[in-house]
Amino acid sequence: MGQAQSDERPAPPSHEELTRALADKFAQKCYNSLELYSFKDVFNSLADHEGQVRYLKQDTIARFLEVPDILDVSAVLFQMVSYVGAFPFLEDAPAVLGLEQMVMVVTLLTERYRRVLAKGSMDRRKLLFRSLAVYDRKLSGVHRKGGAGQDSQMSTGQEGEAVPDSGRPHGFAIDKPGDDEDSALDDDDELVLAAFDSLDYISASKHGSPQTVHGALIPADNWRKLIMLLLLIAPLDAQESLSSYSARLSGDELENLRETADCVLASFLNVEHAPGIKFSRFNTVIPAAMPFLFDGLAGLFEHFLFSKRLDFHRHAGDQPLPLGSPPELIQPLLEDTRSIMNLNVLSQLSLFIPGSSLFRRLRPLYSGDEDGFSMGSFETKVFNWRAPTILLVSGTRLPDNASHAHSGPASAFLATLPPQRFPPGNAGGDEGEKLTFGIYLSQPWKHTHRECFGDEDTLLFQLQPVHDVFRTSTLNKDYASFTKTSASTPIGGISLGCPPPQPTQAYRRSSMISLGPVSLVLESSFEFGCFKHNYTSQGGAFQTSVARKFDFEDRFEISSIEVWGCGGDEEAKHQAERWAWEAREAEARRKINLGTGDIEADRALLEMAGLIGANRSGGSMG
Known part of the structure; x- marks a missing residue:
């Protein structure tokens, strides 16, 4: 009997239990009560359901975030989101985007995770690369056939979106090992380890690391589409509608946005010679040439924290605005354009x-x-x-x-x-x-x-x-x-x-x-x-x-x-005052009757006018 008791050990927590615990911790530490209320309200208003499972689809997310159709980037964005949603068990990606998975997505893409996972704050770049990378699709069928008899919670549906299903989660297809260039991508994921550390469950980390991904790359076309979106959303505020930037998505403005994205893309590869970007290049270029490339994702995904059914600007007892009231004036991103400077160049500058x-x-x-x-x-x-x-x-x-x-x-x-x-x-x-x-x-x-x-x-x-x-x-x-x-x-x-x-x-x-x-x-x-x-x-x-x-x-x-x-205004005021002072100085010099031929007399006259002498210089008199 004693032997039987000694063999009784508590079963390790499941992936679902650990994911729920981490999501709860993120919710408590990274959001206030109003943000959580809005988050749940937005999710419930958007979610589809199949049985007892409530989840978000690709077109639902794209429509809510107002991602422009003309950029053709919705599928790329959804691939990234459904991978990040599987955190910290990235080998289970792509994830069904339930409420807990969306907590992971918003927390990681807005960088609020730093309040909990300070140790892994520098490792998000690896996570983002994995979320955008694709691998050898020829092996995809082999992996799917090999796992067909195993239990699963999801499969890949139409347009690449994850929907509830039976069978083992196959994740993204991977390439065979054989390329040592991106070996750093196979190192322990510090962000994942920090997540398990925060749950006091280090032993789970060996189950949370994604499979080896030698040969992983981000296709050049996908990367170009995402760069265009990142340039567009660079100035976006959490309560600002992306549709307000629609003027940048037509005619010459759209062409200029595409040209700007091509210049950024050229930092990573020559599209005529390489099909995509590998992690070594991704991890080298971004911190040096565009450290703020992904900052716009914070403003975009914080939209989930502001329910449209709640008015955050009204106070108790305020009367609603009458119909036809003029909209609140918003200061333009750029007061004026010139031959070089425009909104796309401004967004490009904001990358560094x-x-x-x-x-x-x-x-x-x-x-x-x-x-x-x-x-x-x-x-x-x-x-x-x-x-x-x-x-x-x-x-x-x-x-x-x-x-x-x-x-x-x-x-x-x-x-x-x-x-x-x-x-x-x-x-x-x-x-x-x-x-x-x-x-x-x-x-x-x-x-x-x-x-x-x-x-x-x-x-x-x-x-x-x-x-x-x-x-x-x-x-x-x-x-x-x-x-x-x-x-x-x-x-x-x-x-x-x-x-x-x-x-x-x-x-x-x-x-x-x-x-x-x-x-x-x-x-x-x-x-x-x-x-x-x-x-x-x-x-x-x-x-x-x-x-x-x-x-x-x-x-x-x-x-x-x-x-x-x-x-801002203070600097402009100081400059205007300086210009006015210099204009008065020049006018005073002009009115003084010089040129008498007596250099000493002219100098004395300038000194009496306070224009030279002490620390002033009136220029050469010779």
Whole structure:
């Protein structure tokens, strides 16, 4: 009898019990009571049911989230959701999306899980890759036949959606092992382990790891569709309707969105040579070039926390608004557009600059098209802005033989560049291809004398035809320089990542621009520019690209140049006050009767006017 008692052990909890326990923990720790009430109300209003099972279908989720049909992304989004819904037992994916599974989805995609699973906060990228990846479909039939006699709770229905069924869950088909490139994907999933740790059930982790996924990849077409959606929803607020962005999904706007997505896609692969993105590439490019790529999912899936049958803006006793009341005015995401900046470029910038600094925060400071292509105009418009700025420059690629095909300014500019020239950054790029580069500076612009300006927050980037970001390094601090042409500095302009121009004697003028290993140069007349990426040197002030591990150089003729200020009303007010002060100073100087020939008398008059003397400089009197 004693032996029988010693063999009696409690049965381990089932997948369903552990999933329910984790969902309850997420619900208690990650949501307040009003959000939970709304969550349940939204789910119950949308759910289909089969027997005692209530679940959400693909078209139901797409309709509720207002995912645009024209993007053809609903199936891709549902694949991701039905995989994440199986958390933490990812080998059971795709999941039937009941209430507990949707708790997993919303908690993980909005990153609220950090309140519970702090240990696994960096591992969500692996989860997202798995949720979007596909494997060798030829093996799918083998796996399904092998499990046909086993018990299951679901199968894959029409359009890939999961519906309740009998038989063992087969999950997604997988490829045979044989590719070591993505071995990191087979390591223990820290997010899953953190989930079991939070339940004090570590022994269950060995049952919660997905099968090996060598050869897993995200198809290029699926990834392009999702990128278009992520660009569209980048500024989305939890209570903002996605349908309000419908103007961006027609005509030229839609084509521009697709072109922007292609530039982002080009960071991951050349679609002509690779069918999809592997995890190693996915895991390398995203943190370096687009760390905020998935941030828009938070605003999209938080829609589940706001029931349309509840008015969160009304207080007790408030009278309902009369019919025909004007809708609440919403500040536009971008006050105005220019030749380069538009809503899609703004969304692209938000992939690596926090959206809180961009959406509804940008102000146009300078545009070459409107203010003139000159450094003087640039200085007048930009130097008084005391908050971060974004410079954008766009142009067309010069041909390889430009120095011979052109005369005048083009050949003169090319003569100032080092003779060694690397191939273009885009292998398929032709003469006349559009190029767009930029710089984000957190410090104000200023004249460069012997030292450059900028700090570790400075970002050098390319937007077109390949999305790329070059972050600062510790090798040197030659981030940015603004130098006007003079007798001592015959070669002026804007340089990013280059040594500052050194004053020279007239008899030994420097006629060559000193390009940094990773650098962008705009010559002083803003007619031509050059971007250099010397990967072999491993970078200078800016790090080399993680997406393009080779040497390249792009020389281009500038068509547009713009500067945008990141800030609000306070920064704009400060700039306006500075402009007004400078206008008064200039007017005072103009009214003073100088030119008498008596330099000392003129200086005394300026000192009495308070325009020079002390720390002021009235310029050269000689």
